[in-house]
Amino acid sequence: MASSFYSNSQHVDFESVLSMDDHGMVSMFEALMSSGLRGFLGCPAVVYEDALVDFFENASVRSGVIISTVGGQLVEISEERFAESFELPVDGFGDLSEIPKDAIFDARSIVSLSGEPISLSGRKNKMKMPFRLLCDIMAKAISVKAGSFNAITVEKFSLITAVVCRIKMNWAKFLFSILKKMVSPGSKQAKGFAIQISLLLATFPSLELGESSEFPASKVLAKKTVHRFVSIHDRDGAEEVTGAANKKAVSKKRPAADVGAAVPKRKRTFKKKSISSISSLELVEVAEEAIPIQQVAEPLDVEEPRCSSADDVDVIIQQVLDETRAADAPADIAQPAVTEEKLWFDLPYDDLVKQWEVERPVVTASDTDEDLATVDVAPADGDQ
Structure with missing residues (x-):
């Protein structure tokens, strides 16, 4: 399905958005026009789905030229042809790494919602609303990278800087290099530029492109879609703030x-x-x-x-x-335990009798025929 080539794409209706009452949005779209991207982002929104499928299935890069077959017909697309079709600038920086670092530093404060320089590894909700939309345009219509569109990356922010700070860019070279990555085997570059490729193929009179299909209106930035974008992001921002406040309210101070x-x-x-x-x-x-x-x-x-x-x-x-x-506990654990003397009433009966015999001796006649024993049971001077 050719729709996969533009599922995350965005296009711009410049006439509609430039008539908005939102000064910030109008200024942002005017900066896009001044950068030289109006012909690429605002070209007629027509898609030839069958031709697109053929183009990507058969395309390759040879000597810097994109070659493919569409409906059995050979197609060659050079950088010059690409630039002329969309009136793209051919002077300036052709690589984002060439953008001056001081310009990126300035842009971090220009687009910031709080006025403080934003983080290049943060989220786009830290940016003013027009630049959040610009971040989406750069991600979906220019760099065509899959992933989270809410995250700010160095590549996306460099593109934003080029527009905000009016950096002169060789958009023909930069965009054509992305197209070459789309058709290179093993490349991780997502496929896109559905409208632009369809218009390029239409410049070959011998090609049978089949019926065209209308580009989804929901993916075209006009007054209505821009207002919807603003309302959605305002609501998400309010929910985020409310959620943070509720989380803070739920947390309780721990007792001492x-x-x-x-x-x-x-x-x-x-x-x-x-x-x-x-x-x-x-x-x-x-x-x-x-x-x-x-x-x-x-x-x-x-x-x-x-x-x-x-x-x-x-x-x-x-x-x-x-x-x-x-x-x-014993006073000194190193000393042997002292044996406790038992009281008389704790002794067994046999032991008690033996003790009495020791304490009270019995006197008997030794080796005589007398049967009675004399027992001394009283003092000598008393009565017996």
Whole structure:
């Protein structure tokens, strides 16, 4: 389908746009005319789709001349023929790299919406409205590059500079070099210039071009389409500003406890061992990190004037644990543990009897026939 050759193209109806009431837009189109591009951008909008398909399928470059066959007929297009057909300037810079850097620097401020020099890697919404449209024209009708048309590139901005700063350009050489890239095998240059190639082919009287088709009116810049362009970009700009404001409103100021210096709260899980008495109570804290009580207390004081009852209980438990552990811990861990003496009521019955026997000796007759043993159970001067 030949429509793919102009799906992103733009053409200009100069008579219509020069009669607009928008002074900025009129000045921009007048600069386009002064640059020498009116014949190329404002030629009659006629397309021969079948001839276009043949031209691109069979075209090649030989000795700087584009050669193709259309309907079986040989076609040769030179740079001179190309320049004459559209009354293009043949003097001036033929390459964008030749444009003075100071002119590009000046243009960055001239086209800027804020007055500050725009970035060459930014977006065209930083430019005044007429120059946003000029950026589209340069991207779609001149350089014919695929990609984002909202992004500013060095190539597109160099083209804008040539128009805004009235840089003298050899448009015949520059545009013809783009056409040669379109027909070169392996080139990444997108195919375009549908209207211009159709008019070039019409200059060969022996060619059968078939029926012409009208170029889409939506792709021709006239009063109506320019006003639509302005309204769309105004709406997009307003939505962008509103979106930024809403995003700022949704964001909330973080509380003081969220500052990086503060220690975040962590849930603590406790395991309780079986206990036989209050003195043997031991709680084991299971957590990924040990958090000092001082650090925990500080963020709590910052977040709220008073701690909740649950927090009070946690703090009290932790203090009791710390005090218990400190009391139970040996003074010097390098010294052996001291064995605690057991009380008499903790001893087993057999051990208790043995202890009584040691403390209270029993006297018996040794090796006699007497059956009774004498036990000393009272002082000698008392009654027995």
